[in-house]
Amino acid sequence: MSDPILGLLKTKASEAFKQGDFTTARSLYSHSVDIDPQDDTHPLNRSLMNLRLTRWSDAEEDATKALALCQCTKNDHKQKAYYRRCQARREMGDIVGAQNDLKAFASTGGARDLVDAEQKKIDSSITTPQLVPAHQSLLLESKSAPSERTYFIDDxxxxxxxxxxARDIHRGDLILTEKPLLPFPHNSPSRTELRLAMDNLSPTDLLVFLSLKNTRPDRGDTIDxxxxxxAFANGGIVIEASRFNHSCRPNARYSYHEATNRQRIFALTYIPEGEEIFVSYLASRNVYGATRNQRQAALRAKQNFLCSCAACGLDRQLSLESDRRRTEIRSIWDRMPTFNPRTDGRAYLQIVVRAINLMKEEGYWADADDFANEAAALCSMHADWESAKYWHGIVYETRVAEFGKDSAHTFKARRDFEDPRSIDHPYAGVFHGQTFADIRL
Ligand SMILES: C[S@@+](CC[C@H](N)C(=O)[O-])C[C@H]1O[C@@H](n2cnc3c(N)ncnc32)[C@H](O)[C@@H]1O
Incomplete structure (x- = not known):
């Protein structure tokens, strides 16, 4: 079954061609050549774009490729291929080759007026080959990072x-803010939804989409x-953000900012100039609360790759220690609802401290707010507002780094920090008599 992208590539390439954007049309046809190398139509179409772009030797090569593929079966394709190759060869000063192609064009039924016009050009052409002009780069490479940029894309x-x-980045710095190319309000659009959204892309945006990595080329459906x-959960396809690799000990985090319809990436730690910036593709507890095997299985199932991050690359001993820490963090999280908040408050806070310290030992404690938030709620239940403020402060500081100061998550944390008594919790202030001032990180 042919890849559904081929129809879309043809439509968008002719759209670009009609707009006079031969560079984009050529690149779109190049994708068709790569995806469907046995069909002569694609090199034939690309040879025309090459002629328009004065890329004579590429035009010649494509016409030759098309001739080899169409063999004797498609006469109109053969005619076009000879005619295009004739023009390319003439431009390159290969008069004998051009003359032969023109003969072949005529003998396969090429239009008389075209033969005559082309013959005139051959006759009057100068034998000195013209220099092939420098042409535009066809790759949609990411532009090299201007100095004010926080990041650059590289191998x-x-x-x-x-x-x-691209420079030293500090915890909480905004690294990237980007509008989605294909926004979807949910994570799994149907094939029809996806196809409709793709139809609306401009030819150049389709090219940008096609520049992204495809880890499943074997499945024969390039779009999918x-x-x-x-794709990002919330935010669909976001081109530059898609270039950030995963780590199970990430130094940055992506989040979707609904108010501005932007995917954003903030630094979770200090990142020295030149160091790779990593986000996590897995949701919080599936990273900090999962062993190496569990994380690798999840990444393989989700995105079909074997994670080679620093945490997954630890030697056996260090990896076992890491697994033990993450398993304990997970088990603390799972045990927390079993505590009685009235009687077990101190033990509860002590395990929160334990979990966050384990996260710090693990070198990834950006999600400390998950635990600190629970600690703040517990202190609020006991009307220990001072301690509640302390834990809300940790939640706030963590969320600024994770989501930025202007996110809804951070606004809420800030309000709770500034006025702990205003917390929206059904049991706030119901227990009295215990204070937790001595239990801190
Ligand atoms: C969203 S893309 C990230 C950008 C991608 N590296 C590129 O060249 O465009 C996700 C793909 O990058 C690769 N990748 C990301 N993180 C990785 C990691 N920790 N280990 C190995 N491969 C990774 C995998 O092939 C994965 O499917």
Missing amino acids: AGNKGLGAFA GIYKTN
Whole structure:
């Protein structure tokens, strides 16, 4: 079954061609050539774009490729291929080759007026070959990072491309803010929804989409493969943000900012210039509360890759220690609802402290707010407002780094920190007599 992207590529390439954007049309046809190398139509179409772009030797090569593929079966394709190759060869000063192609064009039924016009050009052409002009780069490479940028995209070894710090980045710095190219309000659009959204892309945006990584090219559905490799939960396809690789000990975090319809990435830690910036593709507890095997299985199922991050690459001993820490953090989280908040308050706070310290030992404590938030709620139940403020402060500081000062999560944390008594909790202030001032990180 042919890849559904082929029809879309043809439509968008002719759209670009009609607009006179031969560079985009050529690149779109190049994708068709790569996806469907046995069909002569694609190199034939691309040869025309090459002629328009004065890329004579590429035009010649494509016409030759088309001739080899169409063999004797498609006469009109053969005619076009000879005619285009004739023009390319003439432009390159290969008069003998051009003359032969023109003969072949005529003998396969090429229009008389075209033959005559082309013959005149051959006759009057100068034998000195023209220089091939420098042409535009066809790759949609990410532009090299201007100095004010926080990141640049570069080769990240076995992971493909990746994002790197263009300067020293500090915890809480905004690294990227980007509008989605294909926004979806949910994570799994149907094939029809996806196809409709793709139809609305401009030819150049389709090219940008096609520049993204596809970890499932074998499945024969390029759109689906690229979507699954790159889509964000909330926010769909976001081109630059898609270049950030995953780590189970990330130094940055992505989040969707609904108010501005932007995908954003904030620094969770200090990231020195030149270092790779990593986000986590897995939701919080599936990273900090999961062993290496569990994380790797989840990433393989979700995105079909074997994680090579620093945490997954630890040697056996260190990896076992890491697994033990993460398993304990997870088990603390799972045990928390079993505590009686009236009688077990101190033990509850002590395990919160334990969990956050384990996160720190693990080198990834950006999600400390999950636990600190529970601690704040417990202190509020006991009307220990001072302690509640302390824990709300940790939640607030963590959320600024995770989501920025202007996110809804952070606003709430800030309000609770400034006025702990205003907390929206059904049991706030119902127990009295216990204070927790001695239990801190
Ligand atoms: C959203 S893309 C990230 C950008 C991608 N590296 C590129 O070249 O465009 C996700 C893909 O990058 C690769 N990748 C990301 N993080 C990785 C990691 N920790 N280990 C190995 N491969 C990773 C995998 O192929 C994954 O499917």
